[in-house]
Amino acid sequence: MPVPSLSGTLRPLLWRLLTGAALGLVLFGGESWLLLGSGLVGVDIPVDGPYAALAAAVRPVVPALLLRVAAVYAVAGALLALAALVLARAWGPGRREPVEGGGRGARAWSLGRRVLTELGEGLVLLGLLVWGHAISRPALFDDLPAVRPLLAWLVEHGQPWHPRAAAAAWLLLHGVLFVTRSGIPRRRLAVGAAVAGVGALAFTGAGRLAAREASHPLVVVIGIDAFRPDRLKSQGGTGEVAPHVERFLVDATLFTRAYTSIAQTEPAWRSLLTARWPHTTGVRYALTADSRMRLQPTFAQSFAQAGWRTVFATDCSRFHFEGPASGFATRLQPPRGAVNFLLEKLRYRALGVFADHALGAAWVPEFIDNRALAGIHDPMGYAERLASRLVDESGQGPTLFAFHATAAHFPGDPVYPFYRRFVPATEPLERRLRMHFAPVTPGVKGGWSREGAEALYDELLAQADAQVGEVLDALKRSGRYDDALIVLMSDHGESFHADRPDLAGATSVHGARLSDEEYRVLLAVKPPKGQGRGPSEVDALVRLVDVGPTLLDLSGLPALPESDGATLAPLLRGGTRAPLPLYAETGFTHVLPEVFDAGHWPGAPRSFDAYRIRPDGVVEMGDEAHAAILAEKDRGAFDGRRWWRERPRADGSVQHTCEGDCEGPDAQALEAWLDAVQGLTPEGGWRKVAGHVDDPRNTKPPGALRPPQQLLRLRAGQPDGPANPQPRGG
Missing domain, CATH: 3.40.720.10 (Alkaline Phosphatase, subunit A)
Incomplete structure (x- = not known):
């Protein structure tokens, strides 16, 4: 009986791995084409206007990033092909095909059957992975209209053990077929499984014991x-x-x-x-x-x-x-900045299926x-x-x-x-x-x-x-x-x-x-x-x-x-x-402040123009938006019994309100404390207002009405004077 050569054994395996890797890259190419077709900003698409800086910042990093993603697809395809090859051996005579005496037609039939079997095994494995992920993290597929009915059913009725049970049954079937055809004594298989289980438990216990020593x-x-x-x-x-x-x-x-x-x-x-x-x-x-x-x-x-x-x-x-x-x-x-905003658009769904583990997190942490x-x-x-x-x-x-x-x-x-x-x-x-x-x-x-x-x-x-x-x-x-x-x-x-x-x-x-x-x-x-x-x-x-x-x-x-x-x-x-x-x-949100407070100074722009992108891709607030944000802020002090609040108004005044127990010296002390924290004094010309602005008995002394730019400079500790569009130090 001739002994097969090493090259004769490795060549089919290498061929399967290369084929699987190629199919993985085909999947990567298909997903990339769909992403580009959806109008992804900054990836080989002409971008004008305020997004030009975003595109310029992300383009240098995109090629290396996509190469790493492509590598995940290639490796995953190769591993699926390897697993499919192993599982397919349970269904047929295996390596000695074609049968002796067969002609070219028989060999072609044998090769075709083997390819279809391995392809079917790979698709089953991929389907089991997708099935499990559709239950565990359905947002991976929720924006695909074609699968929404099935996804909705899985979200309502699916359980993680369903695909696991199906996978276990599928592997058990192959194990039975393999043992039946291989002729390996069952006692030897049982002993090997027991030794492997004891080794795994010992390894886990040793790891936990070592951790307790710290x-x-x-x-x-x-x-x-x-x-x-x-x-x-x-x-x-x-x-x-x-x-x-x-x-x-x-x-x-x-x-x-x-x-x-x-x-x-x-x-x-x-x-x-x-x-x-x-x-x-x-x-x-x-x-x-x-x-x-x-x-x-x-x-x-x-x-x-x-x-x-x-x-x-x-x-x-x-x-x-x-x-x-x-x-x-x-x-x-x-990562920080523009590339991170780009990543949200790079919805490589198979990446979420193939790389959601420690190795994937080490290779493409930007995604996982x-x-x-x-x-x-x-x-x-x-x-x-x-x-x-x-x-x-x-x-x-x-x-x-x-x-x-x-x-x-x-x-x-x-x-x-x-x-x-x-x-x-x-x-x-x-x-x-x-x-x-x-x-x-x-x-x-x-x-x-x-x-x-x-x-x-x-x-x-x-x-x-x-x-x-x-x-x-x-x-x-x-x-x-x-x-x-x-x-x-x-x-x-x-x-x-x-x-x-x-x-x-x-x-x-x-x-x-x-x-x-x-x-x-x-x-x-x-x-x-x-x-x-x-x-x-x-x-x-x-x-x-x-x-x-x-x-x-x-x-x-x-x-x-x-x-x-x-x-x-x-x-x-x-x-x-x-x-x-x-x-x-207050901070800076997507909500205009006058939504909650009629008459509030409208403040900063809520568009992309409020930001700037540095050459290194970092996204940060622009100068004009910065000044406007500070001018629109509400300030307040809270002592557990009362809130003292200051709200800038569209007419240039500041509205002072108190909520809670606002009678007596404690309320006045809280107001004075807020002044001191902000570094403001009555000499600033606008701070001291008798009572509350929304109180009809209130009188506004000269200087109580100031345009927001002047209020901003006073709060920043700058002298009152001509408007400064770039106040120092914020």
Whole structure:
């Protein structure tokens, strides 16, 4: 019996791999053609007007990016071809075809049958993968009209175990056929399977044992974007939205009246890191230019200077990117700027099927670890990888690890099983699977309701909660949970316009109004074991700027040299501290301020022209828009009993209002405190107004009416004079 040569064995295998890779590239080419046909900005399409800079910024990086994507398709096609080759062997005589004595026709028939069998096997495997992903992350396919009826059925009735069971049955059938034809003793097969199982269990146990050996100090800061504390059971919620957060609160102290100074992610995190108010940091809206940032020490820098490992991670960076000024030595986040906005358009669906694992995340992290790519990003797989990274980092030395979970932010696509939690099954598919933009325009109602929008928001919070649960469970499995200092917080709340029936169904917003819905946040602290367990709840007014001083205090590190925040350690130990007010200001949203406040100064443009794109692709706010944003901001102070607010008016005046207990010296003291925080004095010529502007008894002294440009300069500490279109330092 002749022994086949090595080349004779490898040649068919190599041919299959090359064929599979070629078919994968054909699929990549087909998806690329569809993307180009949809009018994708910046990819070999002439672009004029304001998008020219965007196109110019992304073109240099697109070729290398697409080559890496193409490589994923090629490798996936080759692996599918290899798997199909192995499975196809169960159906026929195998390598010794064609049969002896057969002519050319017999050989052609044998070859054709083999090719069709392998092709069928590959299509079945691909179909099983697509089936599973359509259930787990249906947003991957929800904008394909041809599959919407089938997708709707899967969303309603499909279960992840369905494709897994089908795959198991398919493989079992092939295993039976293979064993029957191979003649290998069944006892040998059983022994081999048992040895493999014991080896896998031993490997897993060894990994967990090694993780428990670490005992370095660990500080974990977890932020859940847009989490409103009224979703907690103790704060009036059902308790069904965030079960992992609820379990964490059993071990932590919850601050029931915690507030952010600005309800937008990038400026809120900058204030959190520096313990300074937004007008001090210079970061007062998303996409702030680097040149306008006023560098301040951060608590992350303090940890790094003390020899700690410092890591920041987030799955979305379009409107929140942490650079070196954050103080984190390691920053795990999607790319910054124009390329990230381009990626949202590069919906390579097969990439979400083939690369949603650790290897794919390492090769194309811009896609797999980027929440902006609906359906392609796997939030739970991301959380598992992040939890593993946290455990690994904490085992190498003292570690500060911060994670910002952004599931509840636009475009918000809930994955299985969260899209079945709260939105009724009777709602159309597009409302169940992804946030859609609806203008915040009075009287213009869409087909969505406020209740429906909040239900989708709750599903996304539940998804973020599951990610947080993965991180906390990893700490528990590794033995690091008890001795870790853990802070769980949100950067801002969310408004669904409950007080405005005429805005029913409009897109939610945060940072538009100084209100509890948008500015009250989640804040809970679990000290390390042995440092004492404080009260389960504290209702004193606290601010996000207090988080950094608290972490440094509890970790035994020096305080920041300048700080608007103060440590919460006395409250955590059951004591008290002197009441400290909150400074707050509105951000810059897609909503014109006069929508919520008739007569408000209209402020900045809400178009692409408000931004500029640097040669390196970074998108940042332009100078004119910057000046207008500062002029349109509402400012306020809150002391736990009253809100004092200032609103710029279209006629150039400033409206002063007080909400709450506004009688007596405390209200006047809060007004004076707001003046002092902003560096304003009565000599500024506009600040002191008797009573409230909307009070008919009020009289406006000379100078109370100023055009917005003059108000801007006064608030920036500049002398009153001719308008300056580029105020310094923001």
